[in-house]
Amino acid sequence: MTHPTQPEASHFIDGHYLEDAGGDRMEVIFAATGAVIARLHAATPAILDRAIDSALAAQAAWAALSGMERGRVLRRAADIMRARNRDLSVLETYDTGKPLQETLVADATSGADALEYFGSIAAGLTGAHIPLPGGDWAYTVREPLGVCAGIGAWNYPTQIACWKAAPALACGNAMVFKPSELTPLCALKLAEILVEAGAPPGLFNVVQGAGAVGSALTTDPRIAKVSLTGSVPTGRAVYAGAAEGIKHVTMELGGKSPLIVFDDARLEDAVGGAILGNFYSTGQICSNGTRVFVQRDLKEAFLERLRARLQDAVIGDPLDEATNVGPLVSEGQLESVLDYVDKGVAEGARLVCGGARLDRPGAWMTPAVFADVTDGMTIAREEIFGPVMSVLDFDDEDEVVARANATPYGLSAGVFTRDIQRGHRVIGRLQAGTCYLNSYNDAPVEVPFGGTKASGVGRENGHAAIAHYSQEKSVYVRMGAVEAPF
Numbered sequence: 001m002t003h004p005t006q007p008e009a010s011h012f013i014d015g016h017y018l019e020d021a022g023g024d025r026m027e028v029i030f031a032a033t034g035a036v037i038a039r040l041h042a043a044t045p046a047i048l049d050r051a052i053d054s055a056l057a058a059q060a061a062w063a064a065l066s067g068m069e070r071g072r073v074l075r076r077a078a079d080i081m082r083a084r085n086r087d088l089s090v091l092e093t094y095d096t097g098k099p100l101q102e103t104l105v106a107d108a109t110s111g112a113d114a115l116e117y118f119g120s121i122a123a124g125l126t127g128a129h130i131p132l133p134g135g136d137w138a139y140t141v142r143e144p145l146g147v148c149a150g151i152g153a154w155n156y157p158t159q160i161a162c163w164k165a166a167p168a169l170a171c172g173n174a175m176v177f178k179p180s181e182l183t184p185l186c187a188l189k190l191a192e193i194l195v196e197a198g199a200p201p202g203l204f205n206v207v208q209g210a211g212a213v214g215s216a217l218t219t220d221p222r223i224a225k226v227s228l229t230g231s232v233p234t235g236r237a238v239y240a241g242a243a244e245g246i247k248h249v250t251m252e253l254g255g256k257s258p259l260i261v262f263d264d265a266r267l268e269d270a271v272g273g274a275i276l277g278n279f280y281s282t283g284q285i286c287s288n289g290t291r292v293f294v295q296r297d298l299k300e301a302f303l304e305r306l307r308a309r310l311q312d313a314v315i316g317d318p319l320d321e322a323t324n325v326g327p328l329v330s331e332g333q334l335e336s337v338l339d340y341v342d343k344g345v346a347e348g349a350r351l352v353c354g355g356a357r358l359d360r361p362g363a364w365m366t367p368a369v370f371a372d373v374t375d376g377m378t379i380a381r382e383e384i385f386g387p388v389m390s391v392l393d394f395d396d397e398d399e400v401v402a403r404a405n406a407t408p409y410g411l412s413a414g415v416f417t418r419d420i421q422r423g424h425r426v427i428g429r430l431q432a433g434t435c436y437l438n439s440y441n442d443a444p445v446e447v448p449f450g451g452t453k454a455s456g457v458g459r460e461n462g463h464a465a466i467a468h469y470s471q472e473k474s475v476y477v478r479m480g481a482v483e484a485p486f
């Protein structure tokens with residue numbers, strides 16, 4: 001291993017790396033080999049205090065800058081990220097196990113897009129002028145919330161940190177970010193880069209630790225808003241914790257999204273969409289279309305093309321750019337996913353291919369495809385968060401819409417058809433926050449991203465994110481005399 005993976009210290013606070021060896025020990029494991037690649041400590045209460053206090057101190061001066069000045073810092077950070085894309089991508093691969101072929105194009109690059117996008121609109125964040133009867137008028141001021149907490153999942157550690165930090169900072173907030181304990185390395189690099197780009201020390205701090213650290217951040221009265229990317233059970237806990245302080249929240253949670261393939265779809269595109277929506281990042285993507293409904297006439301042709309294309313998957317060293325399927329993030333995640341494969345078989349689904357553990361160190365398995373899956377099976381109801389695709393048959397439009405919506409989740413949905421009216425009609429009926437027509441899993445920063453139902457509250461990306469990191473102050477201005485009744 002030639003790339004440095006051990007950070008200077010566990011936390012990044014007030015513009016510097018900081019250690020407190022009193023915190024619980026954390027080992028970072030490279031999922032591809034099982035090797036320990038870094039040793040860190042979780043944040044103690046003293047570390048958390050310093051992180052929040054220094055963010056509070058930085059926030060006031062940052063909010064007093066113009067949007068143009070704040071935006072300049074974010075855009076400079078975007079340029080630095082792009083210039084260091086290869087190094088940041090290699091680190092992302094060590095942190096998560098995802099193949100370098102993916103991380104080179106999907107992680108630091110997407111983080112840089114968020115910094116550039118929100119950096120570019122920072123100068124345009126203005127209020128409104130509202131004319132009123134009698135010459136009176138009102139104006140609104142868009143104000144920051146204060147110090148926001150960001151809590152991340154492990155599948156996209158750079159992207160998640162940037163998707164939260166960029167809009168938060170653009171609006172004049174500061175942020176204390178806690179990465180997943182499984183992938184603590186990448187957010188530290190973002191903190192370094194922001195300081196290098198001119199952000200005041202303390203504006204973006206990173207603290208390490210497990211759920212308890214996230215929970216302490218959530219309930220701390222100095223924190224104005226909590227933005228979580230994680231599972232639905234964690235979302236419930238964080239939402240409840242934030243409710244005590246009537247805090248703002250953004251909840252980017254899990255899903256069990258439908259991907260509907262009508263029999264007039266272009267077969268190669270539909271198969272490609274299903275591959276992207278189930279096996280990219282070894283299936284560890286919240287928006288994945290894991291319930292693939294295929295209209296009965298197309299089913300066998302679909303399964304045949306899928307099986308053939310899966311034979312071209314290159315499973316191997318994620319640092320080799322030819323590899324396109326890496327390991328699961330951890331041994332624990334692998335065991336959980338293999339349990340679901342066993343349940344699929346036990347409940348009568350047909351395992352078309354894959355689903356086997358690979359006999360090598362690290363958290364490896366082959367991508368699994370199940371056919372003849374029915375709605376009540378565990379693999380069709382629960383989020384697996386791994387490379388397991390369930391193919392379900394359907395006959396007509398009303399039936400598939402009803403079945404697609406019969407889930408507590410509502411993150412994403414996709415439709416493949418060549419019938420343009422049907423495509424939009426069906427998308428219109430699907431209960432999901434982020435939909436795809438003849439595509440799957442695109443996430444450009446210009447487009448709002450988020451879920452409905454149990455999949456979340458609020459939106460990341462696009463102009464929509466601004467509303468979730470700022471609040472409007474209304475100011476009524478009377479031009480004439482004040483007429484009081486007595």
Ligand code: NDP
Nearest residue numbers: 152153154180181210211214215230231234252253254286
């Ligand atoms: P978890 O819900 O287990 O954890 C998410 C983060 O929350 C971690 O940093 C975790 O800490 C922290 N956490 C855990 N408990 C608490 C608590 N009580 N209070 C505050 N913070 C807490 O999710 P995973 O990391 O396992 O990620 C997978 C999940 O994330 C999937 O459900 C997936 O769908 C979802 N996800 C959603 C996305 C979206 O945008 N909608 C995108 C990506 C993933 P730690 O793990 O370190 O203990």
